Amino acid sequence: MMRNRKFLIQGIAVLRLAQLLLWPACILLGLTAGIENQTLATVTMVLQTLWSLIWVTIVLSRNDIPVWSLWADVSINACAAVAAGLACYSWDALSWSNSAVPLALGSMLSVALLFPVRQVLLAWLMLSAGIGAGASVAMSQHPAVVANYFSTLVMLLVLAAVGALMGHRMRVLRASTGHAAQALEEATMWRRSAEAQGSERTRQYRTLHDTVLSTLSALARGSLDASDPLVQRRCAADAEYLRSIISSADRSAVNRLQGELAALGREQAVLGLRVHHQVADMPATVPDEVVATIRDASREALNNVLKHSGQSQAWVTGRGDPAGNGGVTVTVTDRGRGFDMGTNSPGLGLSGSIIARMSEIGGSAVVESQAGQGTSVELRWPA
Amino acid sequence: MSGVVRIGAIDDDRMLLQGLASWLKPLKDVLLVRMASTVAEYLQEKVVVDVILLDLNLRDGSNPGNNVRELLQTGAAILVVSTIPDQEHVLATIEAGASGYITKDNDLPNLVDFIRAAAQGDLAVSPELAFLLSTDARPQRPRLSAQESTVLRIYASGATLAATARQAGVAYGTAREYLERVKRKYTDAGWPTRTKLELRERLREEDL
Known part of the structure; x- marks a missing residue:
C-alpha cells in the first residue's frame, strides 16, 4: 500500500526532470524564436531549473514530498510564469517560447495528485494568475492572446481535475488496502495464538491421560x-x-x-x-x-x-x-x-x-x- | 482462646467431610462439632463454634458472599476453603468479612495453623489469598499503597513473613501491618459486617 505512494512520488519527480529537458529541445528545434528579452528568459529558466533540481533531490531523497516544498514549487512556478511571459513577444506570450507554462502544468498535476480539492483550487488560482500576469501585456495588445490564455486555463483546470480524481482514488484505495492488511494481520495473529493454545490443550490432554486417568483407572480396578x-x-x-x-x-x-x-x-x-x-x-x-x-x-x-x-x-x-x-x-x-x-x-x-x-x-x-x-x-x- | 478450638465445616462433598473428620480426630485442641452440606442445613441447628470452614462454591449454587454474611451471624470466624482459586468469588467472601482463604491441598499442620489464627482473630492471609489479592484487576478493587502492593506480592510468592519483610526492606511488624491493612481495605469495601454489633444494627434497620 505504501509502494503505490512511493511510485506516485517518483513519477512526479521524473515528470519534472523530463520537463526540464523540454527547454534544450525547444532551443534545438527553434521554438524559442518568440523570445524578445533573452536575458530575462534565460535567468528565469536557469533559476527554475535550479529550483526544480533541488526539489527533485529533496523528493527523491526523502521518498516523500514535503508540503512546504510543493507550495514553494507552485509559488516559484507562478512567479516564473510572470517573468517568462513578459520576456516573450506579445504574439508568442503563451507559445512554446514561454518556458514556464509546461512547468506550471507539471506543478499543477503534482498538487492535484497529492492535495485535497481546496488546495488544488488555490494552486490553480496562483498558477493562472502568474500566467495571466505574464501574458497581460500581450493580451492588452492582441485580443487573440486572451483566447489562448483561456485555453491554457482550461488545460490547467483539466489537469487539476484529472489529477485530483486520480489522487482521491489512490487515497481511498490506500485506506482500504490499509484496513484490509491490518485485519489480515490481526486474523493471522489470532489464529497463531489459537493454534498455540490448541496444541497446548492437546499436550495437556495427553498428560492427563498418562497421569490422572491412569491413576484413577488403576484405583477403580482395585489394583492399587x-x-x-x-x-x-x-x-x-x-x-x-x-x-x-x-x-x-x-x-x-x-x-x-x-x-x-x-x-x-x-x-x-x-x-x-x-x-x-x-x-x-x-x-x-x-x-x-x-x-x-x-x-x-x-x-x-x-x-x-x-x-x-x-x-x-x-x-x-x-x-x-x-x-x-x-x-x-x-x-x-x-x-x-x-x-x-x-x-x-x-x-x-x-x-x-x-x-x-x-x-x-x-x-x-x-x-x-x-x-x-x-x-x-x-x-x-x-x- | 489458647485451649480447644471448636469448628464447623460446610462442604457439599460428604466424603471430604468424613476425611476431614478423621483427619482432625487425633487432635485434642481442634474439635469438629458440626458438619453440613449447605449453609441452610448448617444453620438449622444452633451450635457455638469458633471457626467455620466453608467450601467456596457449594453445589446448591448459593452465593459465596451471602453464605459468609449469613454464617457471620453465628458469631464464628469464617475460613473459606476451595479446590480451585476462583478469584471473583474468593474476593467476594473476603469483602463479605471472611477471615481468610486457603486451598484444600494444604496439609494438616497448615490447616490447623490457619484455623487457630482465624479463631484468635489473627492474620489468616495465606499465600494463595495474597496472590488473588495481588492480581485483583477489577475496577472496584481497593487502592493499595506502593509498599502494601510490594509486601503483598512478595508474600504471595510463598515467602515467610520474615523473608517478605526483609525483601521489602521493612520491619517484620510493618510487613504484618501492611498485610492486615490490605485485608481490612477489602473488608471495608464490602458490606460493613465486621463485627456482630454492626451486623445486629444492620439487621434491625432492615427489619424496620
Whole structure:
C-alpha cells in the first residue's frame, strides 16, 4: 500500500526532470524564436531549473514530498510564469517560447495528485494568475492572446481535475488496502495464538491421560491400594496437576510455560515435594527456548528446595509483565532453612548454573535467602 | 482462646467431610462439632463454634458472599476453603468479612495453623489469598499503597513473613501491618459486617 505512494512520488519527480529537458529541445528545434528579452528568459529558466533540481533531490531523497516544498514549487512556478511571459513577444506570450507554462502544468498535476480539492483550487488560482500576469501585456495588445490564455486555463483546470480524481482514488484505495492488511494481520495473529493454545490443550490432554486417568483407572480396578503412601503421593501429584491447569485456564491465555510449570509441579510431587502453583497475567506466547530454559531453571531451583530446605512444600509463581510487554517472572520460593548469603551458601553453587542459563537467553536470576527464612529464586525474562 | 478450638465445616462433598473428620480426630485442641452440606442445613441447628470452614462454591449454587454474611451471624470466624482459586468469588467472601482463604491441598499442620489464627482473630492471609489479592484487576478493587502492593506480592510468592519483610526492606511488624491493612481495605469495601454489633444494627434497620 505504501509502494503505490512511493511510485506516485517518483513519477512526479521524473515528470519534472523530463520537463526540464523540454527547454534544450525547444532551443534545438527553434521554438524559442518568440523570445524578445533573452536575458530575462534565460535567468528565469536557469533559476527554475535550479529550483526544480533541488526539489527533485529533496523528493527523491526523502521518498516523500514535503508540503512546504510543493507550495514553494507552485509559488516559484507562478512567479516564473510572470517573468517568462513578459520576456516573450506579445504574439508568442503563451507559445512554446514561454518556458514556464509546461512547468506550471507539471506543478499543477503534482498538487492535484497529492492535495485535497481546496488546495488544488488555490494552486490553480496562483498558477493562472502568474500566467495571466505574464501574458497581460500581450493580451492588452492582441485580443487573440486572451483566447489562448483561456485555453491554457482550461488545460490547467483539466489537469487539476484529472489529477485530483486520480489522487482521491489512490487515497481511498490506500485506506482500504490499509484496513484490509491490518485485519489480515490481526486474523493471522489470532489464529497463531489459537493454534498455540490448541496444541497446548492437546499436550495437556495427553498428560492427563498418562497421569490422572491412569491413576484413577488403576484405583477403580482395585489394583492399587489407596492407603499405600506411594499411591497417595501419586494421587496428590495428579490432583495438583489438575488444579494447576484448571486454575490457570480462566485467568489468561494458556501458554506453553504454564503447562510446563504445571507438569514440573507434578514431577516434584512424585518426589515428595508439594508445589503450590500460581499463575496470572501470562503473555499469550513465550519463545520456546525461553520456556525450556525457565522450566529447567525452575526444576533446578525445586531440586535445591528438596535437597536443602528441609521442607516438603514450595511455591512456583508465574506473573506476566504488568505492562503487558510479553515478559515473564517466575519465582520459586520455599520456607525452609535458607542460608546466609554472605558466608556459606550450599545453594549458591547450584544457583550459579541457573544464573548462567538465564543470562544466555537474555534473562536474569536473583537468589534471595537468609538462614532460617527460606530461599527464593526469581527468574526474569527479559532481564 | 489458647485451649480447644471448636469448628464447623460446610462442604457439599460428604466424603471430604468424613476425611476431614478423621483427619482432625487425633487432635485434642481442634474439635469438629458440626458438619453440613449447605449453609441452610448448617444453620438449622444452633451450635457455638469458633471457626467455620466453608467450601467456596457449594453445589446448591448459593452465593459465596451471602453464605459468609449469613454464617457471620453465628458469631464464628469464617475460613473459606476451595479446590480451585476462583478469584471473583474468593474476593467476594473476603469483602463479605471472611477471615481468610486457603486451598484444600494444604496439609494438616497448615490447616490447623490457619484455623487457630482465624479463631484468635489473627492474620489468616495465606499465600494463595495474597496472590488473588495481588492480581485483583477489577475496577472496584481497593487502592493499595506502593509498599502494601510490594509486601503483598512478595508474600504471595510463598515467602515467610520474615523473608517478605526483609525483601521489602521493612520491619517484620510493618510487613504484618501492611498485610492486615490490605485485608481490612477489602473488608471495608464490602458490606460493613465486621463485627456482630454492626451486623445486629444492620439487621434491625432492615427489619424496620
